[in-house]
Amino acid sequence: MFDMSTDPPRKTMSQLRRGTVGYCVMALLGRRERYAVELVRELAAHQALAAGQGTIYPLLSRLRSDGMVATEWKESPSGPPRRYYSLTDKGRASLERFRGEWKQFSDAVDTFMED
Amino acid sequence: MTETDHPLVQRYLRRLRRAAADLPAGTRNELLDNVQAHLAETTAEADEAGVRTALDELGTPEEVAAAARAETEPRSSGDRLYDIATVFILFAGGFAVPVLGWIAGVVMLWNGPRWTRGEKILGTAALPVAIIIPAAAFLSSLLVPSSSAPTVLGPVLLIGLAVVAIGLVAVFVHLLRAAARVRT
Structure with missing residues (x-):
């Protein structure tokens, strides 16, 4: 339960973000696998998506336990081993479904948001 | 580091x-x-x-x-029911329907999203190991001439069975607890 009246845009955006940032992660991984630091940097570069790089780790954990992404430790050319993330078949299927629906959804919202 | x-x-x-x-x-x-x-x-x-x-x-x-x-979301009751049913069928299914009941439990275990790979392997191996070890111990006891260790074998078998039983219960409890923890 949350009170929409306190700060509607902020609350709404936080809900929207919660539902969509996972798919942004999956879309990034759909192109190629990435290691953790690389992944959270690319996402957090968009301030509209995340408050900071660290806030993306809990999301990565959820995607992993939901079977959407898989992880693997690999040696790094320099420094400590890196945890690599890749998209699973289940994640790819879920991403493709979302892609189609998101297009329709955002087009529809845009129609109403235009001044 | x-x-x-x-x-x-x-x-x-x-x-x-x-x-x-x-x-x-x-x-x-x-x-x-x-x-x-x-x-x-x-x-x-x-x-x-x-x-x-x-x-x-x-x-x-x-x-x-x-x-x-x-x-961190609380587990839905449906998820919990699946986990409990899986562990129950895994350990008791074989008594209701020999072998097939156990296989059903193993299939449910490997389809369960809340267990890690290691836990799935553990759960799959638990019952076969619990049957094979005492069976092997019993068979080997037949090979040992009964005169050489008549007094030792009885207690050893008993302790062995107790260890296996405790191990099974431990795996049973571990799988239930592992599924209940909230992993994000």
Whole structure:
């Protein structure tokens, strides 16, 4: 339960973000696998998506336990081993479904948001 | 990893540990591991300013903990029912329908999303091991001339059976608890 009246845009955006940032992660991984630091940097570069790089780790954990992404430790050319993330078949299927629906959804919202 | 020994990094991790204190242990530990690994990489060979930048980009420990809290949802009762049914069928299904009942349990176990690979292997191996070890012990006892160890074998078999029974119960309980923990 949350009170929409306190700060509607902020609350709404936080809900929207919660539902969509996972798919942004999956879309990034759909192109190629990435290691953790690389992944959270690319996402957090968009301030509209995340408050900071660290806030993306809990999301990565959820995607992993939901079977959407898989992880693997690999040696790094320099420094400590890196945890690599890749998209699973289940994640790819879920991403493709979302892609189609998101297009329709955002087009529809845009129609109403235009001044 | 001497990089994470930087005092600012240490302080950040302490704050994060405190901010995440109310989260389930598994969730908290995974979060701390992830953030620690992240900092080990981003602050390696960084000067003071570099460390500060890395920490700034991470977000405050409170924001990071809040994000983890938002991902922590209570298990639905349907999930719980599936987990309990799986463990029950895995261990007792074989008594109702020999072999097939156990196979049903194994299939449910491997389809369960809340067990790790290691737990699935453990659950699959538990019953066969529990049957094979006593059977092997019993068979080998037949091979030992009865005169040589008549007094030792009885207690040994008894203790062996007790160990196997306790092991089975432990695996049973472990699988139920593993499924109940909230992993994010």
